[in-house]
Amino acid sequence: MFDGMTELSTERRMWSLFEPVHAVSYFAPATRQAFEEAGLRGYWRGYFASRTAPMGAVSAGPVIGAFYGFAPGMVHRALPDVWTRITPQAALDARRVGAGHALAGAVAGLDGIEELAGLLREAASAAPCHGRVLGAANAALPWPEDPLEVVWHAATLLREHRGDGHLAALLVEGLDGCESMVWRIAVNGGAGREMAQPARGWTDEEWDAARDRLHQRGYLDGEGAATERSFSAYRTIEELTDRLAAGPWEALGPEATQRCERLLTPLATRVLAELPDYPVWIRLPAPATPAPGAS
Template structure:
């Protein structure tokens, strides 16, 4: 059965790619390399955790959730001997500007979209949302593309922090969440998801056994009806926790923002397709809820 996406999910699908250019677009990755961070994961961990300051691995393990602790520990705090958080913040914003520029070229209404995004992001509550709060505390850039990226980043971390709260309510740890997502995808994607999050075979298989014991997976590792129902509940909770920015903006202006962002996001998605292993599974215009 096909259902319409919620407002929160539709807007997520539009602003998430605006944020993702920092890590997945060639221009974004090049900015980190120019700052002295070679390799994708150095740029990712430095750029995404920089708003927290020169932290060690522990708070990043907590905030990033689905990454194996040992993978985070290989990056932090050693990264801060290569770059300061301030320099990482500069690199990620510079890279985002470079990546977004061709995506908005020739399009009208980008200044309006920036203003609407900023207003929505400014309405995002920060209580219990560590990454959203850290990004919201940063000064706003003085240019349109910078505002677009900063607002999209606050909104995506706001939704992401709420999603982690929903996972906690469901009682899923980081590895279990990844195993569960693979099972919901009919077992496809483990070869990408497991190494991308740093889990060992032993950790992955142990998480699968725990999910089987709880009734989320059958004996073959296939997602059960309980797992599918839990996914629907979790997505509904995530949407509810992400609702306030769009309530503050109002329906008419939210829809106006969606119309303005759609051509930008389409261009970004076309560019990122070869580089973007989108394990977060951005929704399409409609999804199968069966």
């Protein structure tokens, strides 16, 4: 499987650790149960309610822009209908409570959660949010009081902040929403289309048209496999994504970042082991061994 990054940057190492903590929002049974108890049945209703709630009761338009890789038709099916079933505040409460329950088992026996909460909050609070729709929306929410919920909230803010920057990098490369999905699957050796395409709502016709456009521009060969241009684009996009995600860790400083990495690694490792449905095409690196010198 192609990765293209010979050495993980600080930004990418930290992403590999806070991403699993955020991902319980969508992939943990406890969060799905929390949405069902709030009266919202169906996975995708919970997903769209959870992720868009920080923006309020928005319609499909802003979400198509902010989510990028989702087919517009899929977004329209979810929004604004979901707001007739649950309020944004109820969705925010459900995702926070569900995430707390999902993480509770993973922290059993781990030390330093309060310290970790403080470090992650400091880093997330320093994330610059200009031009970051989802990052800014989450940054405007009040912080929870429970340390474990603080860890989750900080991870969510950092994840959406990095994600917003990643979409900017895709725009610079000139990849539209469907093209970005087809391209990512090709770079991944073709693995994951059977999950990614329906999960993002693209039809076969839309997927094949995007593949043809990428072939014409040199990203794919005649068989739909990634070319060197695709691999070069991957490296460029990931490097730009890292640069755009550097602010929180620069503000925290190298020693505190290393300490945060050390405390977060065992939690992320445990959480990731409990998320078997995590999308293969995202290619999340395994939680890295803390950098030398981390204390």
